[in-house]
Amino acid sequence: MKQESLLLFCIFFLYGSFSVFGQGSSCESLDPFCAGDEELVFPNSNSTNSSIVNGEPGPDYGCLLSQPYPAWFYLQVEETGNLRFNISQFQNENGGGSQYDVDFIVWGPFERTEDYCTDDSLSELNIVDCSYEPDTVEQMYIPNAEAGQVYVVLITNYEELPGFISLRQTNSDQATSGSTDCGILDEVLGPDRFLCGEDETTLDATTEGVERYEWFQFNETTDDFEIIANEENPTLTLTDSGRYKVIVYENITGQADEDEIEIKFYNEPVANVPDDLYICDPNQTTIDLTSASAQILNGNTSEEDYRVNFYETAQDIEDENSISNPSAFPVEESREIFAQVEGVESGCVSQEVFFSVELTFVPENFLPEESVVCVDLDRTVLAQQGIGEDLGADYEYEWIAEGNTISTEAVLNFTETPNFNNVTLIVTDNRSGCNIEFTTALLVYSRPENVLVEIEGSDFTGGYIINAEATKGIGGETTYEYRADNGAWQESAVFRNLDPGYHTISAREINGCGITTSEEFYLVGYPRFFTPNSDGYNDTWNIENTAEIQIKKLYVFDRYGKLIKELTPNGEGWDGTYNGRTLPADDYWFRVEFEMQNGTSDHYGTNFTLKR
Structure with missing residues (x-):
């Protein structure tokens, strides 16, 4: 309202004729109040002026276990600081008569444009102060209130008896105190409204002692308010945004008072689900x-x-x-x-x-820096070979060689020897568009072309030394592994301590590109054991001549040095008997005299075993 009617407004308030507060029995009808330097006295809510017996459901009432005859108010901060009030309730307007238990709760702070009465606003998070003590005088404290903020206050009438409530600010003389804005009493229409997703709203200018109402809407073209025809009720329902004004005419003095409000309807914003x-x-x-x-x-x-x-x-x-x-x-x-x-x-x-x-990371080691393609000695690819890995349907692949796309499959298969040295793979994640590029050098290898064997030493001169050499096949420098017969693979091409008999040496390309085996060769030596059991295997013991060694004399002794047999080289050998008698399983000894290929003669002797 205008300033000239504010005096009348406050007079009604202070002297009991002002009954708006008795009607503030729900949050939607909350009334403004302020407390300046004077004590503020107003009727409580009770059965004579309110039909609302209990607090409405929805708000968090904090410490108030019950809310009999609620009276709702709001206050606005004028000066920043602490606000401390005494609230008391008594039977008579002048403070006389019985004193009644009074309880309260405060929520805030809110902005002027907020809807104070939602459950989210009146929540536990926004409770500032609360008391449910059985006291007739309560202290309400709002710390660090800032200018322009709004707080909602609920005062209840625990004893449900008609009476009056007194509100007095007790710290207004302190340096850190704030103050409430009494000017909000003019705003019968309340703060401007910003409405989200609503189709209409109702303005309520109901004021005690008013004879009639006039409603106006601001015309942007004429830059002036224009009266809304046939709207003379205290409420006005609106569906359009704009500035509106109400003029009320008091029934005693005919004094006109007015208030303005801005209404804006907004569509509720839309949030679309974006791509990940x-x-x-x-x-x-x-x-x-x-x-x-x-x-x-x-x-x-x-x-x-x-x-x-x-x-x-x-x-x-x-x-x-x-x-x-x-x-x-x-x-x-x-x-x-x-x-x-x-x-x-x-x-x-x-x-x-x-x-x-x-x-969405593709593994960093998805494609190695070098990839091997295995071919045979005629350069045909060994079976079907491929590089790469299928990561699933969410990925695309592009293989590029010398600037040309050669495949879009997950795995690049080779059916013939590639005629390029490098290939690039681009892997793309279809979901994100992320891609990563790899380049690998193609290394073409085959098995060794030949395996050559060189034999040194003998079984009678410290043992044989076999030197193998793999002749390189197709491809650049590579590494070979070797093994004797079906033994374990080893990096060294030198073999020692091979038993007498037939042997081969194999070499394989280290990347798995094939195996080449040498021609079979025979190592002459003495058998370490024999088994004269007539099964056709190792039934006799003898030492044979070779091109490297010619046996001159060969003697067999028992463990005590007794001569058992003199053998003829390349003969039938010893069958484990002596003078027709079968000898027991045991270690026996031999002495051999031989001539080497270079013409030198030598002798050698050691033990061997007869097994039965």
């Missing part, structure tokens, strides 16, 4: 979440500007704890991100959506 975001580079530690904003905002109207707020969890949305630096959000693993669209002017918010931030 991907990190391709394993060295990347942050991601720009705002790159999803355009998709999230798509479909909103141009009635106001919008921003996208990003959150780590759904709880963060409830707590209004948005990500502070979404353009460089740290990411260590794949995760979900929540987003909400907010109108910059209205504060309207959309439903939340969520999307994923995915780390």
